[in-house]
Amino acid sequence: MFYKALAIAGLNAVSLSNGFLFGHVAGLIGSLQKKEEGIDLSEGQISLIASTLTMTALIGIGLAAYVTDKIGRRWSVIIFSTPIIIQWIILYVSYNMFLFMLSRVIAGIAAGGLIALTIFVPAEYTSPKTRAFYLNMVTTVAPAIGTSLGHSIGIVLQWRTVALIGIIPAILAVVIPFFWVESPHWLASKGRFEECEIAFRQLHGNKLNSERELQMIVKMEKTKLKLANETNCKPTLKRLFAAFKRKYFWRLILMSIFMHAYLTAAGKLVFSTLATVILEEITGTSDVLMYTLLVDGFIIVGSCMSCYLIRKTSMRTLLFSVGFFANAVLVVLSACLYFKNGQNYFNWINVVLLALYFISINAGPYPLLEAIFSEMFPLELKVYTFSLSGIILVSSLASTIMLLPLMVSSMGYHGLFLLNAAIMSISLGYIWFRLPETKGRTLQEIEMYFKTNNFDVEEMLSTEQSKALM
Template identity: 50%
Template sequence: MAFLYHKVLAVSYMTIASVSCGFTFGHLSGLIRSLQKNEDGISLTEGQLSIIATCMSFCSVIGVCILGLFGDRIGRRWSFILFSIPTLIGWILAYFSKGFITLLLSRILNGTAGGALTILSMIGAAEYTSPNTRAFYQSMISMVASALGIGIAHAAGVIIHWKTLSIFGMVLAILHISLPYISVESPQWLASRGRFDECQTAFRKLHGTKRSSENELRLLIKMETKKQILATESKVNNGFDKVMDALKKRYFWGLILTNCFAYTYFAFAGKVIFTNLATVMLEEMTGNSDVLLYTLLVDGFVLIGTCISGVLIKKMSVRVLLFTSGVTANVLLLILSICLYFKNDEKYFQWINVILLAFYFVIANAGPYPVIDILLGELFPLEIKMCCFLLTTPILVGTVCTSMMVTPILVTAVGYHGLFFINAMVVFVCLGYFWLRLPETKGKTLQEIEVYFKTKDFDVENVVNEQNKCLI
């Protein structure tokens, strides 16, 4: 059972990194609230406050781009270590900050590292775990841990000063700097680099030597060996050449289109904008202006949903969970739209709307959001995975930014009921696309999933033996 030590160690540092990323973004609310009140003698203009509040999101995109350029060269483990160091430096700067410049540098470092660590956790959860438990660990690491970090920061920020909270951020950063150093490298990455002896050693440390694990290892090495032979024959030997070659393949553009629909789903199902606007919506729907209470309530709904997702993913197939929860959440959104259209001033009616919104948050975070996170961790070919995130990051930025810019305009033009109705229709279109295009991936190895998207056949042995050029 020695392999359990290495698996627990790997899962632990990815989970801590995800909590740290959530905590970093959640910490911002207490920081801004304190700076607005000028509690620490740090006097900032509204413009400077706005820059501090928004620069992290922008810098997280820069972090993903840097990771895309260098992540496949240095491996998963060293990427975690190197991107965790700016997180620690950022927290130290925050703790000792006396003015705008040090606070801004702190947010820039934390944002850049946070973007890269979020992607690394998503990919690592898929590569370090076995096919039967992969979806569960992806949900726990990408969704539950991140939501927990945000919730801790928001709740603790009410009673603990933001500089004191920075110490907790430092502790988390130190842990996800040091733990990867004593962990093993991703066997998937080692195989993609042709380091097959190291791959076997790392794989067996993580998964043991039972028959199913040995079969998975055999297929991993066989497929990566064949891909490297084909790449050599085709003179496609480095990451740039592989990306350029992939751009010529039909399957790759199918993956990009699927990625576009995934990000569109996130944008229109409100993963970002509904959470940010929830306090405003609740204030307008109830007539009460207790923003802090609403923030904690929304965090609670999100955390409950993400915790439920862990149970549902263990019990249900990925496709069934996506379509049952996705349709249910969308129907709730339509009902909420109708209720807001026929709204009245009765107190009970206002609370019906609040309850509908709460259930929407719970169901959306229990099903569709974690399933799409799982999809993003499994979607791209192993040897160009980081480069693919570099290429698709502008799509994510475009959909989210467009959603954030258009939403206030839509609310002014058609109200919240119109906004929810339009979003629900777009989400139904995305679900229709997923129904037609996405296979069931639970219990499948990453090699089987990659082969399916390239050839529409899960049989790795058959595809490899046919000398299929689609492997590269």
């Protein structure tokens, strides 16, 4: 259990560091737009600085797939966390476009790799009963706290000082994983079954349910390796190309596209990156510290609520009830922005609605979709299929940040929010028909369901249908 606590602590440090990284951008962009310290950059250059962090994350996601498949989860986290420290130092001494872009490129590549790792690695270090809870902590609560700190400290302190503060969680993200054990799931996928058993028992003990899950992992991965040898499909690329021929693979990719469409339209990354800029435009004032603290505070509240709610209800119930409620709030916010009268009380109504919206999506859809995303792909191909799907997500997020000024100028925030609500509703509708209830299921049971429409691993492995694992 001690090793599980270390793994969760390290992943939370990574997520907090990443959240701080994205939250810091809002203060940086605001300072550059005001041409503080005599730094004179055009709007196009500032927009490029803001969006590069997200665009270069594509490279990091691709690299993470290769690196983590070859050397495992533990060292991958260390390798991708180290450049975060370097980019903070570069940013601190930046006075021209070259240095700003250099820090953003390094940060984007490293953050992209870490985003991928923090989504699928927690599932491999936790048990089925607590997986959703810890995934919420890592993918929602910790980054929300980091983003809030980046926003609020970025308003109070000069952005160079904030850059120095950002080094602290980045150092923790490098140091803590040195004391981890390797992921037993990764070890099993590589045929290192003795090491897998040792690592698994260090993480989960030797209770009856844990031993059952361990035997399921070993049996399933041995079956897959045996089938790979029989079909001359052992190298990862051959197994990936074999998956391309299967219907289940493309059904998962299609569902992930709708999940990405929801996450993009929901605006989490846009707000975390450009919070102060958006709030200034919505409220019409540059004094947005209290507004920012309110919205960020409610994002953290929503994130913490998700950890409680997921232990009390099913994932499907929470996802769809809270998800459609958030859409309704966004429609109301759109109407209020359209009919706003410029009075201070109306600004507070709009900000409170925005805060309520972020409570809702952080209490349900955000953490649950990220949890489902970490569960749905086959273990041996998870990092590669995640990269393929992640390219779609990051491309859409980067495009949203780059096109945000154009979209706002053409349709206003009221039109943008209404469009987003429509996209989110369509996405939830598709996911409703495709997503099973995964709470309490092992990763092997979930993988088996998406491949065969049956959760019973023992039954499927003992029949001819075990060939479906390929």
